[in-house]
Amino acid sequence: MSLYILSKEKLPAFVEALQAGFRVVGPVRTPTGFAFEEITQADQLQLDYTTTILPPKKYFLPQRETLFKYHTGSNPEGAQSVDVEPVFQDVQPTVIFGMHTCDMSGIMLYDKVFSEGFRDEHYMTRRDKMVIIGIECLHPCDDASFCKDMGTLTAPPIYDLHMTEVDDDYLIDTGSEKGERLLLNYSEAKMATTDHMQRLGRVLSAKWPRFRMRLKMSKDQTPSLLTLGYNAHIWEELGERCLACGSCTNVCPTCFCFDVQDELDINMQDGERVRVWDSCQLHEFALVAGGHNFRESKASRVRHRLMRKGKYIKQVHGLSGCTGCGRCERACLVDITIPGTLNALHDEMKVESGV
């Protein structure tokens, strides 16, 4: 894999060339902020975007996804029949252009979740058609970001191409052969020289001081902090504030929990089984037959989300369950934040241990 250079003015031609073979998705400006949407013209692409309300996960795990179609009826002899046919939805060659490094970290987690153990072919067949082109973050999105704390300010190894703005050029690293082929076939990129590499090094090293740290502990300490703080007072306080609206999980780039529902056509014979995004913050999430709810209180549900983000996901998949993107903080109506919660927990535990 090598480093290439493409001048900024050549970028639109690259995007347009890609459109011949791919659906190209990227950050665009909308009346409510930036959003990942399909690009029809190269100039829609806003690579200097800050953040989007929804992460690009919607292209990897659609909000509503058909798993299979069914047909129920009776055969000529009068016996009941059921036919099912799997559906692999939204499988099409797609380039996600301009993913921030935090969002790439989210997709790296998804790749593990849906490939490990039982392989989820609905996700994986779609994923196989995706090309990820990342963009290096040189400035924080806003005050809600804490990517530097979470170690996601550097690109994880899942990109096909990764671009860094250096003066009037993009320096582009190739992360896969597929990415390199696309770059060479569809753009006028040239091999970077040692001079370009030097300039890239200067840009990258200069970016770090612009990002602040918000956590009072290192990310590696959050699992043990959450273990110690399982019965902390802060959960009750947060439970009283939380509206259990599920906004935080909807906008989260690492949330993947889903509900499974059957939809039946009006002919009462045909229909689909679908999965839809679900939220552990909703009351019904852990309710079982007979009425027992394993997370009846909002406090227990808020705690579960933080435990999952800061501990459980790491235990199961070896990757952080939080990317520090700050979206849940921006979406929360009652100002519940992950850094605020972890810091308050840190303070409470410090007081309790008398340190």
Added chain:
Amino acid sequence: MIPNLTTTTTPRAYNGHTSIYLPTIATIEDVHNETELEKIYTVRLPGGQNLGHTPGQFVMVSLPGVGEAPISVMSSPSRTGQTFRLCIRNAGDLTNVIHQLKPGDKVGIRGPFGRGFPVDLYKGKDVLIAAGGLGLAPARSLIDEILDNRANFGRLIILYGARSPAEILFRDALAEWNERDDVESLLTVDRPDEAWLGHVGVITRLFEHIQVNPYHTVAITVGPPVMYRFVVMELLGKGLTPEQIWMSFERRMKCGVGKCGHCQVNHRYSCQDGPAWTYAEALAFEEAL
């Protein structure tokens, strides 16, 4: 040693596809009215394929257009040939419709899923099974497996608590266990009727009637969530250690394959790493009971 918490089943291929969410369409061969609330279904996979489960595992049962839910397998592997049995309570939207099915009708089956009871670990031991209500159905898969390999195990003690005489499951089997001199079985009901002559009260009341050698016993308890706390207390009182106590965790499984997040108990997924756990494992989970 407790077996590793790992996936023990592989997805079923269907029409050349491997969508882990696609059910295999099975046929109901027989429907038996067990109580007013429960029916026993004999289910046949295409071609009479063996389910290949272990006691304590569950399958996802679905009716296209209605939905899907986890149901414990009632048959023991020793009594599973071309068909297997499910004991299903009419307790929700899906099971309500299932209760209207008749022989010849179709159901979707996925699985078996999860970690069942590790029967091999129980070999050579006295086995105490405490089941409450519908918990006798998953327990039955273990009991029959032990009965069919009786020489491999020590004492078999079965404690069963039902809410009322009308809700007692598997009366034929209970009568058989009562007859056998290699099974010690005790039954209690919480709300007796006038004709009831047996034990009265919740299942924990039965523990005063049994003595066990704590060095030599494993206990398995299956029942509603509220029961475990009290049964575990009794078992610890008999001198059993948390490692010797197994339980099955009911959770809201939606996918059965460790993805959807619903059945999560702390960092574990009950559908994959459970539903059978030792109490020692459960102690490490704040959310277990």
